[in-house]
Every structure is written in C-alpha cells, then in structure tokens.
C-alpha cells in the first residue's frame with residue numbers, strides 16, 4: 001500500500017493505482033473527458049490535471065495516468081491546476097464550438113464564453129480522445145474505426161473514410177464518446193440503426209417483439225462465443 005495526501009486528506013491506496021482512481025475512491029472529484037473505466041487511459045484530454053508536490057518540487061501531472069507514490073501531496077484544485085484546466089477547455093471550445101458538454105464544463109470552471117482562440121468550424125465535436133477507437137478495439141474487439149490523416153486534418157472514423165465492413169453497428173463507440181460526436185440514429189420505426197454512414201437491420205426480440213440489437217452484432221457475438229443465434233434472439237428485459 002502507498003500513503004499519500006490528496007487535498008489535505010490522508011489516503012491509503014494500492015500501489016499501481018492512478019491518482020484519479022485514488023481520489024475517486026475517496027470521494028474527491030476530478031473532472032475528466034477522455035477517461036473510461038473500461039479502457040486503458042490515454043491521457044489525451046489533459047482535463048484531469050492535478051498538482052503533485054514531492055519534497056520541495058511541485059509539478060502538474062495528468063491524474064488518469066500518473067500512479068500514486070508514497071509521500072506525495074496532491075492538490076486537485078490549486079490556482080495553477082484550475083488555470084491549466086481553463087486553458088484546456090478554451091482550446092477544446094475552439095476545436096469543438098458546438099459541443100454542449102465542453103461548453104458546460106467550461107462554464108462550471110468559469111471560462112468566459114468569449115473566444116480567445118479562433119473556433120474551428122469543421123471538426124464537429126471530436127476532441128480526438130481515442131475513447132471510441134479503444135472501445136471498439138479493446139472492449140468489442142471489432143477494430144472497425146481509427147484515425148485518418150495527420151495533424152490538423154486528423155479525423156476519426158472507418159478506415160479511408162469509407163464504410164467499414166468490420167463495423168457491427170453495436171454503437172459502443174457512440175456510448176463511449178464523451179462529446180456526442182458520433183451520430184447514431186434509428187430509422188424505419190426502429191427496425192434500422194444508422195451509424196458511420198451504414199444502415200444496420202435491427203433484430204426483434206422473439207418474446208416481446210421490440211427491436212433491440214443489430215443483426216450483425218448478434219451474429220458477431222454468436223461467432224465469438226459459439227452461442228447459437230436463436231439463443232441470442234431475446235432482449236435483456238425478456239431474459
């Protein structure tokens with residue numbers, strides 16, 4: 001076990017725990033955008049920064065990837081920390097001016113709505129955090145999406161910005177996306193799901209008749225697990 005102090009509170013945490021996890025276990029809130037328990041943290045958004053004091057040295061670190069250490073004192077709300085978070089949010093607001101999530105986070109931290117940086121009108125709401133890509137790769141195992149192009153032109157989506165044959169329409173990427181960038185919609189009375197430019201036929205529950213999952217997703221689960229397709233034809237509520 002490791003002993004540290006977070007916001008003046010003495011905390012004992014398991015070695016290998018991140019500062020973010022240790023703080024959350026102790027009811028201390030650190031804002032995050034690109035963090036999700038189901039996938040390895042990437043440290044992409046930098047919103048979770050905190051200030052760590054080790055001896056006489058103080059520095060800003062990314063709490064979702066920085067591991068607890070014996071004897072450190074962590075400040076999650078120092079002026080320096082809040083200043084970095086505000087700057088991060090200003091940059092994110094400029095990158096994704098239509099994201100309500102980012103606007104709300106910025107307002108909570110007192111970031112002025114006037115823009116210091118020129119807004120980028122072409123990027124939608126994507127902050128390039130990789131959560132969708134990692135969820136598709138590590139949780140679903142489909143690896144249907146990734147990044148295309150480089151630098152300022154970098155965008156997320158199916159390879160070569162074409163329809164992805166590997167996509168099963170599960171929507172896990174859309175659920176994981178923290179900013180609402182990924183559009184997923186139902187069509188034809190719920191019998192279709194549209195995502196990443198493709199339309200998936202939805203399966204109806206064999207008990208209640210409600211459309212509940214794309215047929216491609218059920219086939220994918222059946223292939224992976226060996227469970228016969230007919231045994232997957234019942235929705236969660238009817239199981």
Ligand code: SF4
Nearest residue numbers: 126127129130132177
């Ligand atoms: S689409 Fe959403 S989850 Fe994917 S990289 Fe962009 S912001 Fe992150």
Ligand code: FES
Nearest residue numbers: 043045046048064
């Ligand atoms: S939540 Fe830690 S960098 Fe995004």
